[in-house]
Amino acid sequence: MTSKQRTIRNNLVAYSFIAPNFIGFAIFTLGPIVFAFALAFLNWNGSGHISFVGLDNFRKLTVDATFKSALKNTIVYTIGTVPLTMICSFLLAIVLNRNIRGRNLLRTVSFFPYVASLVAVAVVWNMLFNPAKGPVNMLLTYFGVPEKSLPGWAADKNWAMITVILFSVWKNMGYYMVIYLAGLQGVNPELYEAAELDGANKWQQFIHVTIPQLSATTFFVSVMLTIDSFKVYDQIYMITQGGPGTSTLVLVYDIYNTAFISWDLGYASAISMVLFVLVLGVTLFQFYMGKKRQ
Numbered sequence: 001m002t003s004k005q006r007t008i009r010n011n012l013v014a015y016s017f018i019a020p021n022f023i024g025f026a027i028f029t030l031g032p033i034v035f036a037f038a039l040a041f042l043n044w045n046g047s048g049h050i051s052f053v054g055l056d057n058f059r060k061l062t063v064d065a066t067f068k069s070a071l072k073n074t075i076v077y078t079i080g081t082v083p084l085t086m087i088c089s090f091l092l093a094i095v096l097n098r099n100i101r102g103r104n105l106l107r108t109v110s111f112f113p114y115v116a117s118l119v120a121v122a123v124v125w126n127m128l129f130n131p132a133k134g135p136v137n138m139l140l141t142y143f144g145v146p147e148k149s150l151p152g153w154a155a156d157k158n159w160a161m162i163t164v165i166l167f168s169v170w171k172n173m174g175y176y177m178v179i180y181l182a183g184l185q186g187v188n189p190e191l192y193e194a195a196e197l198d199g200a201n202k203w204q205q206f207i208h209v210t211i212p213q214l215s216a217t218t219f220f221v222s223v224m225l226t227i228d229s230f231k232v233y234d235q236i237y238m239i240t241q242g243g244p245g246t247s248t249l250v251l252v253y254d255i256y257n258t259a260f261i262s263w264d265l266g267y268a269s270a271i272s273m274v275l276f277v278l279v280l281g282v283t284l285f286q287f288y289m290g291k292k293r294q
Contacts (some may be wrong), residue, residue, distance in 0.1 A: 093180035183217035
């Protein structure tokens with residue numbers, strides 16, 4: 001066997017291991033993505049005649065009040081969820097990185113909402129924040145909040161988005177706490193010793209050692225949180241179903257309604273393209289800012 005034949009054989013063996021995964025990816029992921037791009041320029045209800053409409057689906061976006069509301073709500077949700085989740089998970093990691101009693105139990109309890117069934121935790125959350133008989137409003141009443149001033153939470157259009165944001169932060173901060181814990185445990189202890197020898201107190205060590213050493217971790221968390229926030233659907237579905245009205249309607253929920261309730265697959269694909277460009281643009285901006293800070 002020549003050297004060329006041996007190389008070809010080795011390549012075929014390697015490709016045979018890759019092929020099953022690649023075929024599955026091409027059929028179930030790459031193919032639908034390409035089809036969605038094409039579908040954004042078509043009119044199709046899923047079973048009837050497919051017709052080319054050019055940019056009509058994108059023109060429709062400019063006058064669609066529901067889409068504009070969903071876009072605004074998605075941005076509001078992202079702005080509210082990302083920094084709050086990062087702060088809570090970071091502070092939780094700082095506390096649980098210390099040698100305190102019951103640390104392992106507290107870590108487990110903090111991580112549990114992330115792995116628990118979304119249906120179960122959403123039901124519990126709705127019970128806790130029930131405007132009429134929920135323990136949260138009962139506690140607020142006990143502390144002197146007038147009944148007329150009690151929040152309506154998910155039933156009130158002015159409080160529904162806040163409720164969803166708080167739920168998302170509570171459910172996800174345990175996961176990102178674990179990531180921050182891994183980053184904290186990777187910080188070289190000698191840096192703290194050197195800072196202490198230079199006269200730095202605990203707060204100065206936190207500002208000038210801990211935070212800079214976690215910059216890569218923070219960047220990763222911010223990117224992942226931002227992408228997940230733009231793609232949010234399940235929390236919205238379980239807590240508010242996009243209501244009251246359109247106060248918590250987000251882009252992915254709007255895509256679902258347009259595609260599988262109204263059966264306007266072309267227009268739903270156009271909304272998907274807007275979401276894709278939005279996520280891509282924000283992610284590239286985050287990478288640009290991350291490189292600039294380096």
